[in-house]
Amino acid sequence: MMNLASNLPAFLAFSFLLFSFGIVAALSRKSAIGVFMGVELMLNAAALNFVAFQTLRRGVVENGHWLHGHIFSLFVIILAAIEAAVALAIVLRIFGNRQTIDMDRATELKG
């Protein structure tokens, strides 16, 4: 158990922890950017999960197989970058329309 560097359950537990904190942040933060930070935490947790499985199960030596986990995490990072740009644009628009980014007051669609 003390052997952490090649201990897959430890990496998975850490990524679950990050994911749970991301859920809390995304669901209970008052500001739109806080919600976005929770989403970033969740994405990172998932990407870390992929890389952990790739390294500690299939290995990183290219012996005729590809580094699927690493490539997937690279795509996650790239898409998170563009999502940040779109999220900031939406936050700017909400701020322009209402002069606040309080998510509790964005209730127009509420029945």
Added chain:
Amino acid sequence: MTIADIFVGACFILGAFGAFFTAFHPNILYAAISLILSLLSVAGLYGALGADFLAAAQLIIYIGGILIVILFAVMMSEDIYKKRFFEGAKKYIWPTIFSGIVFVTLTRVMMQVDWSNGSTPDFEPTSRAMGWALVGPYAVTFQYVAIILLFGLIGAVIIARPAIKMKQRAAEIAVEDNTEEKDA
């Protein structure tokens, strides 16, 4: 208890610490800085897992790009000036319970699997392999992601433009018509 284990343990602790404050700290600027800490520790973990290219990419893209965007957005928000800890605490009860259930479920599922055939892997530089993969089996995905980036960028620019109200635009057109008549 090798150096790698100590490094990975330190990254775990710092990352958990950072994630906790990102979720619970009332001051959103401090939440953003804790997010920096979390993402730095994830970059360290990528390095410890032999993903050298991914660790540097995480540093450049997440911390040098996305976090700067988040900080720019935070600086115009109004949550930076409230600093008492349990002010909005009632909002946190149900999400914390829900995420606690998620965490416990995931961990129990993980515990039921037999992870015994693990060993410390050999490490090799990954940049070349990733380059070949991006033009090999993942070439189409790469092109899709490029197109998505283009659409996202154009969409973000369009959404973020300031809206000109209809009356103001009508007034501008009226002024233009008047000046054209004078010239003619």
Added chain:
Amino acid sequence: MSLAEFLSGLNTILNHLFGTGLPMFVFSLLSAVIVILLFVMPLGGVSTYIERKIAADFQERIGPNRVGPLGILQFMADGLKMFLKEDTMPRNADRMVYNIAPSFVTAGSFGAFAVVPFSAYIIGADLNIGVFFAMALGSLVSLGVLLGAWSSDNKWSLLGGMRGAAQMVSYEIPLGLAVLSVVTICGSMSMHQLVGMQAWPTAGGEGHFWNVFHNPFMFVNFFIFFIAALAECNRVPFDLPEAESELVSGFNTEFSGMRFGLYALSEFADVILFACIATAIFLGGWHLPFFDLQNLNLGLTIGEMSLNPLIQSLVMIGVFLTKVALLVFIVMWLRWTLPRLRVDQLMNLCWKYLIPISFFNLIGAAVWTWVFEGQSLLQLVGKVLGVY
């Protein structure tokens, strides 16, 4: 005993003393810190003195000449003064952020020195993502500027810091594209390989001579790298974030004493770092034309131990530092020659001119590599003349 054997013997002794667990971890952290403090900080300090002397020369005055012979101990006097200054902080400043902001900048600038190849044997860590790692740490600097500006509780600092962060993030793109064109031709991001491929071309050898003369696209890319590096370090003509005549002192207005010292020091360290990277990947690193420094054999020995690696290293370090000094001199020369760019001119330059040009050069370098199979202009001319 060669340098490699000496180092491996040292490694064995250290392993005996400290084992491989927690004590070794602490020892390696401490030694990294001490090496950085003993090496990079004097470098930054001396370059403040050099800057003042060069500025004085351009302005036809003398500069510091009181403290020590020719005023060379001026930087130590300045450092001592900064340590002894009162630790002030604005009343409404954000305490935690104010304290940690300079450390981001310092970590980014100082940490990237680990991959600079001073000689064939002396490099901190020959990572195979060498230049990429240096760029990744360089992107931490913009974070430190933004956080420092915000925490100062000062409108003008915030303006300077936001402009600074936007400028640094924008100019990372042409910087990276210029580096990418070199990496395309070399096939590796490792600093050792990037310098190693720039040897003088001998018959059957692998040398391409300096990358700046490799093909016309690389020539233009060197200048794009240089301009983008100036913008990354907040140097004139891109020093709007710390504009002395406009924003008092920009984002570091409210910092005094050693906190300001860290900002100033890491700006100089950044300049030296980018000069080192430009030398390593464009100007041939420690290679001299017509010489093969790695096989330099003067036949000097002490007893049975050959002094060759030591002499080779010293010559290589001399060559490398001469080229770095030339680039740093040009950076300082520009400071007292060019006027400052406005922020919209700055952004225009980056997004409308430098990025399309560097994209075009990247494609050009890739096409050149494909058409001529990676040979440099010098090799092609040599082939035509029959010399190579």
